[in-house]
Amino acid sequence: MIDVRRARIDLEAVLDSVRRDDAGAIVLFVGTVRSDEGIRALDYEVYRPMAIKSLTALAEQAKEKFGIAEMSIVHRLGRVPVGGDSVAIACAGIHRAGDVRGVRVGDGRSQTDRADLEDRSRGPGQIGPRQSLIGGTRLISRAPAARSEGPQRPHAAALIVVLVVPVAGVLTMFAVVAPAVVVAILSMMAVRSVASMVVMVIRVVPVV
Amino acid sequence: MQIRLRLFATYREIVGSRGLTWSARDGITLRELVDGIVTKYPRLADHRGSMLLAVNEDIVSAERVLTDGDEVALLPPVSGGAR
Numbered sequence: 001m002i003d004v005r006r007a008r009i010d011l012e013a014v015l016d017s018v019r020r021d022d023a024g025a026i027v028l029f030v031g032t033v034r035s036d037e038g039i040r041a042l043d044y045e046v047y048r049p050m051a052i053k054s055l056t057a058l059a060e061q062a063k064e065k066f067g068i069a070e071m072s073i074v075h076r077l078g079r080v081p082v083g084g085d086s087v088a089i090a091c092a093g094i095h096r097a098g099d100v101r102g103v104r105v106g107d108g109r110s111q112t113d114r115a116d117l118e119d120r121s122r123g124p125g126q127i128g129p130r131q132s133l134i135g136g137t138r139l140i141s142r143a144p145a146a147r148s149e150g151p152q153r154p155h156a157a158a159l160i161v162v163l164v165v166p167v168a169g170v171l172t173m174f175a176v177v178a179p180a181v182v183v184a185i186l187s188m189m190a191v192r193s194v195a196s197m198v199v200m201v202i203r204v205v206p207v208v
Numbered sequence: 209m210q211i212r213l214r215l216f217a218t219y220r221e222i223v224g225s226r227g228l229t230w231s232a233r234d235g236i237t238l239r240e241l242v243d244g245i246v247t248k249y250p251r252l253a254d255h256r257g258s259m260l261l262a263v264n265e266d267i268v269s270a271e272r273v274l275t276d277g278d279e280v281a282l283l284p285p286v287s288g289g290a291r
């Protein structure tokens with residue numbers, strides 16, 4: 001299941017979408033909107049054809065790289081409030097035993113593997129590291145006076161990226177359960193190319 | 209020839225449209241097309257250096273020669289994500 005949607009993500013459905021009788025483990029990663037200072041919500045918008053194409057390619061590369069049996073990626077569009085689920089990634093693996101090298105990738109200790117996956121993410125004919133687009137608006141509450149900043153771009157005070165991935169925390173949580181699968185997720189999330197695949201363009205917008 | 213433009217985020221707000229059709233001469237490059245767009249919408253000039261340019265759903269070089277019916281997307285810069 002590869003999808004971008006306005007509706008709330010049904011996590012159970014995402015899990016079910018990767019279930020297989022021959023899978024020994026399923027790992028679900030859920031990205032949520034974090035309450036950074038002044039942040040109330042994130043608004044995501046998408047260039048759907050590119051997003052679907054890139055997410056599909058990402059899933060296929062992850063399957064190949066980490067031996068994942070099934071993988072689903074579902075991302076929200078529109079406004080997602082703090083605490084809301086913005087992305088869900090589910091992976092099913094045949095075996096629970098982990099790929100140690102992959103763990104190291106997920107943990108950020110294997111630059112070689114990172115580079116490898118990053119290279120793989122760039123298909124022929126695609127120039128530049130960034131491929132697909134899910135844009136968003138980071139909504140912040142701010143004193144009205146502050147809104148006068150940035151006269152050229154009153155609604156775009158800054159560009160920030162938001163694929164919020166507490167890599168270390170998630171790794172710790174799941175590593176003992178199904179390293180191979182977790183690692184695949186974390187590897188992708190940790191590798192810069194993931195941001196290339198799921199590109200989040202965040203505009204800081206003052207909200208009255 | 210006719211080029212279909214797709215605009216996102218800040219660019220959409222500046223131009224005031226999600227998409228429009230742009231008439232261009234045959235053999236025009238993506239860079240030349242964007243130059244023309246920026247000329248018509250000067251507020252895009254501040255973003256010119258950081259734009260990501262896609263043609264028919266692939267990020268491409270600005271030197272890409274466009275053909276009739278191509279869909280060009282102007283995309284805000286992106287980066288990072290794993291923090």
